[in-house]
Amino acid sequence: MSSQVCAPALVIRKSCSEDVLSMLSLMRQLRYPTTQSVLKERLTMLESHPTQCSLVAELDGVVVGTIFLGMHQTHDMTDPVARITALIVDENHRRSGIGERLIDKAEAWGKERGSSELFVSIAKEEGRKYAKSFYENHGFTCFGYRLSKALL
Known part of the structure; x- marks a missing residue:
């Protein structure tokens, strides 16, 4: 009799309000x-929103990742x-x-809504020092600067 090892099952799905505690921990x-x-x-609002969504990655039924997405358009964009x-x-x-699997799903979600580009802004904080290289390793190109001003 051979012993079989079962690989954990990863499922990516739309989030729902019942995911709140798992997502809060993340x-x-x-x-x-x-x-x-x-x-x-x-999360309740996102469940039926046409241009924003949140996905979760579940590993054997446990939420281990999440991604929040939105469609963005300005006056100078055709799409x-x-x-x-x-x-x-x-x-x-x-x-x-x-x-990587979450990014793949984000790309598919964007394409379904007519987007030809996926972008992200990252904070320049010590805790997120690997974010830039992570995104670059997954095909993102860094250009420009993001400037902000607090409105008091």
């Missing part, structure tokens, strides 16, 4: 400022572009291909 790993009630409200507003993989599952 968001806290990267210090995203949110609360359970705010995140639940946001909207897809934007990653957050991508988080649980610290215990990084460098295992989950981030």
Whole structure:
């Protein structure tokens, strides 16, 4: 009798409001400022939003990653572009291909909505020092600077 080893099953699906605790744990790993009630409200809104969504990656039924997406269009664009507003993989599952699979799904989501580009802005913080190389290793090109100003 041979012993079989079953590989963990990775499923990527749209998030729902019931994912709030798992996603809150992920968001806290990267210090995203949110609360359970705010995140639940946001997830509920995203469940039926036509130009924004959130996906989760589940490994054997446990949420281990998430990506938030939105379509973005300005006055000088002929077509909207897809934007990653957050991508988080649980610290215990990084460098295992989950981030790449989430990006693949983000690309498909954007293409389905007429986008020919996927972009992301990353913070220049110590805790996110690997983000730039992660995105570049997955085909993203860095150009320009993002400037912001606090409105008090």
